[in-house]
Amino acid sequence: MKIKLLSALFFFVCQFSFSQTEKLLKGVVSSENFLLYNVDVINKNSKKSVKTNEKGEFVIQAKVNDSLLFYVKDYHIKRLKVTPGQIEQNNFQVIMLKNAEELKEVLITNMPSLELSKDKKYEQSKLDEYATEKFDNNEGFQAMRRGAFVNGLNFVTIGKKLLQLFSNEKEPKKESPVEIEFTTLAKNICDQKFYLETLKLKPDEIDLFLQFCEADPGSKKLKENNNVLNMMDFLSAKNIEFQKLKK
Known part of the structure; x- marks a missing residue:
């Protein structure tokens, strides 16, 4: 009887130590017979994360009962x-x-009708464009390319076009930075299933909850350094505060 009891105790201790010991867990991530590259594999318990390689393979430390999250855009x-x-x-x-x-919503509006300007400068610029286009297509332009000189070339128009070309090249292109709203960023990183099942929010509460999170200064840091694990931790912490306000 004692031998059986000791054997059962030994087996239990081995199983417990086995479940508490982290080991390298190997795996492959795929979708519709395609191997997925650069997938975030996150151990939610140890807060460790890796990415899949070109063959969809990953290796991460894990133990029994650890929760693994797999995230990739789309x-x-x-x-x-x-x-x-x-x-x-x-x-x-x-x-x-x-x-x-x-499908994104497409807004179609009526385009206003265009009226030709009666301004003389505008008419002169259109005449210059027409003269330049006619010149480019006639034999004189082809002769000039061959090194020949042709009478009646419109050098004034050519000079204007060259001056306009160089002035446009000198002007630096200004690109205004595009700032993504926190609400949009949070919806792109975490799908609706996360809000409904993990955070236990109702569908009509999601937008209000994200506006509540955006009021926190910590949301700006997530916009600068967006990470799926950081975003989930932030939303989970704010959800506790949000639920208290509802009571």
Whole structure:
């Protein structure tokens, strides 16, 4: 009887130590028979993360009951819990589903009719353009390319066009920076399933919740350094405050 009891106790201790020891877990991420590259594989328990290589392969430290998150743009977030069998086989096969494409709203407006200006300068510029176009297509332009000189060339028009060309090249192009709103960024990083199932929010509460998060100065830091793990931690912490306000 004592021998059986000791054997059972030894087996229990081995199983417990096995489940508490981190091991290198290997796996492959794919979708519709295509291997997915650069997928974020995150161990939510240890806060460690890696990315898949060109063959969709990854290696990450994990132990039994650890929660793994798989995230890549345009795909649904995959959540899996590590089992003893997966640790023993060490051959994780992860299949991700692509997000359904949504058609963006297209706004069509009536274009205002254009009226020709009666200004003499405008008319003169149009005449100059017409003369230049006619000159480019006639034999005189081709002769000038061959080194010949032709009478009646419109040098004034040519000079204007060359001056305009050089002035446009000297003007630096100004590009205004595009700033992404926190609400848009949060929706792109975390799918709707995260808000409904993980945060337990109602569909009509999501926008209000994100506006509440945007009022926090910490949201600006996430806009500068957006990371899926940081975003989830921030939203989870703000959700606790949000739920208290609802009571």
